[in-house]
Amino acid sequence: MEILNSLSVFNSFPLAELEVGQHFYWEIGNYSIHGQVFLTSWFVIGLLVLASLAAIINVQKVPRGMQNMMEYALEFIRDLAKSQLGEKEYRPWVPFIGTLFLFIFVSNWSGALLPWKIISLPEGELAAPTNDINTTVALALLTSIAYFYAGFKKKGLGYFAKYIEPTPVLLPIAILEDFTKPLSLSFRLFGNILADELVVAVLVLLVPLFVPLPVMALGLFTSAIQALVFATLAGAYIHEALEGHGDEEHEE
């Protein structure tokens, strides 16, 4: 980060700064937490809750305004879950997969659209909650727990059969998969969002006007795609746990 800091020497205007790896720490007992992540995540959660409340406060047969928008969102999420989990299994998983999508999507776009950096903190800076590795790892681990839960609930201990299902030779790879799944999920999201914000910040640092706009637009696109990818993969993993590796359960 020394390079970036030395770059900012050239920029005498305080238009943009880069702060990576600096956090606004809150102390709870002996532990510390990243305050800026929670502040923006509360904002995101508040936005989602407000939108939901606005949608259901006056439910009508013919949807209008907010209800229409949230119904569109819900149908999108239901279709996403249905396409991954299948007609029979998708219903109980809609809230989890849908909230993954909504939370990541709103977080990413709030990071890309809102000028968080106007609000200055004593240390660190406000950004999308998905900009922090803790958030993405938390979501990825929850996904892992979710698919283990799905597998155990459906098959009990028979779930372990999937590790040696086609052939026990693949056992190490099957076990490895359980580690690579959350790893790839969390790092993909974290990397994409952080990289996008860094690229935009660096471009703003170099050329404050107009030039960063195409990259910002691209960032909006990537953000949406990353939310979709995360939710889709979570659905796919849960589906895999429900189905098992073998082809013997494909009669449905």
Add this chain to the structure above:
Amino acid sequence: MFDFDLTLPLMALQFLLLVALLNAIFYKPLTKVLEDRDDYILKNEKEARERLAKAEELATKYEQQLAEARKQSVEVIAKAQAEAKKIADAEIAGAQQEAIAQREKATEEIASQKQAAMQALEQQVDALSRQIWEKLVGPGLIRY
């Protein structure tokens, strides 16, 4: 950049709470709305279908009735025409008979008058021939 701390579990917990909260205020109510609407549409569609079927049934029934009524009316007309023809025929026949009867009567009358005339003529012939004979042979000679 990779400093993991209490943020991770707290964020996970917070996310789970968000899932529960959104399940209560977003997924459940709106899913119910969507399903209710689907039910409503299905029900209305079914009702409309039933009504359409009923209407079609009624239409065919009415058409049948109409066809029957047409048939009946044709029959009535035919019957009336036949009856009228019968009456007309009967009347024509009566009139013809009457005409024949009158002609016969007239013929008879003519015949009787003719006969009467002939008789009168015969008497006259006798008288005339007697007169002629008297004139020819003289009145004193005549004997009966």
